[in-house]
Amino acid sequence: MNYGILASGSCLLTDIVDQLHEPSRKINIVDRLSRHLAKDTPKDALKAYLTQVKKWCPEQPVIHIDDSDIVKPEGYKFESLGWVRDGSESTATKNVYKKGYHVTEATVLTDSSHPISIFSEIHSSKEKGFTSINDITFSAMERAAALFKKATFVMDRGYDDNKMFLKLDSMKQDYVIRLTAKRKLLYHNKWVFATELRNRRKGRVKLPLFYKGKMQDAYLSHIKVQITASRKDMYLILVYGITEHPMMLATNREIKSKDDVIKTAKLYFSRWKIEEYFRCKKQMFRFENFRVRKLKAINALNFYLTLCMAFLGHISMKSETNALKTAIIRTADPVKEKITFCYYRLAKGISGILSYAKEGIRLWFRTKRPAYRQICLKPAV
Numbered sequence: 001m002n003y004g005i006l007a008s009g010s011c012l013l014t015d016i017v018d019q020l021h022e023p024s025r026k027i028n029i030v031d032r033l034s035r036h037l038a039k040d041t042p043k044d045a046l047k048a049y050l051t052q053v054k055k056w057c058p059e060q061p062v063i064h065i066d067d068s069d070i071v072k073p074e075g076y077k078f079e080s081l082g083w084v085r086d087g088s089e090s091t092a093t094k095n096v097y098k099k100g101y102h103v104t105e106a107t108v109l110t111d112s113s114h115p116i117s118i119f120s121e122i123h124s125s126k127e128k129g130f131t132s133i134n135d136i137t138f139s140a141m142e143r144a145a146a147l148f149k150k151a152t153f154v155m156d157r158g159y160d161d162n163k164m165f166l167k168l169d170s171m172k173q174d175y176v177i178r179l180t181a182k183r184k185l186l187y188h189n190k191w192v193f194a195t196e197l198r199n200r201r202k203g204r205v206k207l208p209l210f211y212k213g214k215m216q217d218a219y220l221s222h223i224k225v226q227i228t229a230s231r232k233d234m235y236l237i238l239v240y241g242i243t244e245h246p247m248m249l250a251t252n253r254e255i256k257s258k259d260d261v262i263k264t265a266k267l268y269f270s271r272w273k274i275e276e277y278f279r280c281k282k283q284m285f286r287f288e289n290f291r292v293r294k295l296k297a298i299n300a301l302n303f304y305l306t307l308c309m310a311f312l313g314h315i316s317m318k319s320e321t322n323a324l325k326t327a328i329i330r331t332a333d334p335v336k337e338k339i340t341f342c343y344y345r346l347a348k349g350i351s352g353i354l355s356y357a358k359e360g361i362r363l364w365f366r367t368k369r370p371a372y373r374q375i376c377l378k379p380a381v
Contacts, residue, residue: 001033001304003361006311007354009347011290011301021360037297049307050147053118056110056317060150062267063108064115064274065140067133067158070122070288071100079294080127101298102133106140107274108148115273116313117306119143122298138167145171152176152253154267160250162229169230169252176268179248185236186226194236194248197223203240205258207265216242220261237265276341281309284347312343312350328353 004016017029069084084100106119119140123130137159144151152174155164160180168175183194203219211218219240227234227250235255239247251264281287285305292298318325329342332349339345 001301002307002311003354005285005305005308006347006350007357009284009351010286011305012286013291019354019357019360020362021358022362034292034297037292037300038294039300040296041300041303046303049310050118050143053108053116053310054147056116056314057108057148058111059148060152061108061110061148062154062270063106063118063144063148063151064154064271065104065106065137065159066156066271066274066278068103068105068278069100070103071098072288073098073100075099077293078298080124082124082126103278103302104133104136104140105274105278106144107277108144108151109270109273110313110317112317113270113273114313114316115277116310117277118147120302120306122295122302124295127295134161134163137164141167141171141173145173150174152267154271156271162227165227165229165250169232174251174253176249176251176253176264178268179236179250181245183248183250184228186228186231187223191228197225197236198238198246198248201238203238203246205261207262209242209269211242211269218242218265220258220265222255222261235264237261239265273341277309277343280341280343280347281305284344309343312346315346316342 001016004019005011007019008015010016013030013033014026016033017026020029022029069087071084071086071088072078072081075081081099082101083097084102086096086098086100089096101122101124104119104121104123105117107115107117110116121136121139123133123136141153144153150173153168154176155178157178157180159177160183164177165175179194181193181195184191185194185197187197201221201223203221205220207218207220209216209218221238221240223236223238224233225236226232232252234250234252237249237251237255239249247268249265249268253260253264255261255264285308287302287305290298290301292301315325315328320326325346328346328349330349331352332345334345
């Protein structure tokens with residue numbers, strides 16, 4: 001599966017099979033892969049994957065959690081197909097809803113600041129036994145906390161919810177969460193809207209920032225407040241100068257100097273990496289083009305694609321002089337010399353290299369077959 005996905009740049013089983021170059025009939029190979037996907041995500045493989053990812057990350061890493069969508073507007077036979085907001089067509093003033101699935105993803109930044117997924121689940125409110133999206137988000141948090149013990153969770157405005165703050169406090173985890181305009185905070189024993197505190201102050205700490213394709217100067221300020229959820233002390237970081245309305249970030253990280261303010265703000269702005277991760281997954285591997293219909297099989301396919309994305313992250317961690325990385329990038333024939341997010345060119349380069357393979361992957365691994373006992377006829381009694 002991993003070889004076929006990387007070689008074809010597709011999640012369509014027929015495209016994967018074309019790259020395997022096996023002597024069997026194409027329909028038989030597709031059926032075989034479909035049967036294996038229907039068995040759900042292999043637990044041993046998931047455990048081994050998480051163990052490997054942990055080795056690539058710092059002791060207390062940064063974890064981004066975000067939701068995305070998979071749109072299947074013409075789908076009729078997919079299991080528990082619901083309605084989702086199409087992020088690619090929706091705007092600030094108009095929401096476009098189509099048939100599809102929700103995706104909850106948690107990515108961790110490695111030692112070289114590349115995003116690698118540690119939790120990815122495709123789900124729908126139409127499936128039997130579904131409780132809420134919050135429960136799935138909590139599962140992502142629990143897996144991250146069990147894997148790393150201590151981490152900093154970075155989330156956008158959609159997670160400005162008292163339940164999120166209480167959950168993270170109960171797990172004794174750090175967080176940086178962007179607040180909405182509706183949020184109330186306790187300041188000097190008085191409940192006030194976060195927007196009121198934002199309008200009272202001005203940024204004094206300068207932070208040069210590459211934001212939305214250009215270099216800009218952000219100005220930061222911070223206030224010690226309490227939140228309605230737990231009444232615990234936290235900090236409100238205000239970011240002026242780069243958006244129409246100043247950003248409001250809530251964090252329980254300790255802030256003792258302006259360097260701490262800058263470092264915490266930068267953690268939030270590293271969120272673009274998980275958004276780029278989603279985009280690469282959809283564009284380079286055509287993730288929304290899958291045809292498997294059962295949710296178990298869809299999630300199993302998503303797991304194999306997660307392994308492929310982790311492989312790209314592993315290659316990204318290698319030095320620029322590494323022979324393998326250099327050969328892959330040369331094959332991709334990129335336009336720009338240096339970029340920050342190199343998953344796209346690595347995926348293109350690997351696909352270009354594997355397009356020359358004519359024997360698939362069979363010659364590299366010996367097939368494990370069950371030991372069949374010879375038929376034996378019992379003598380008549």
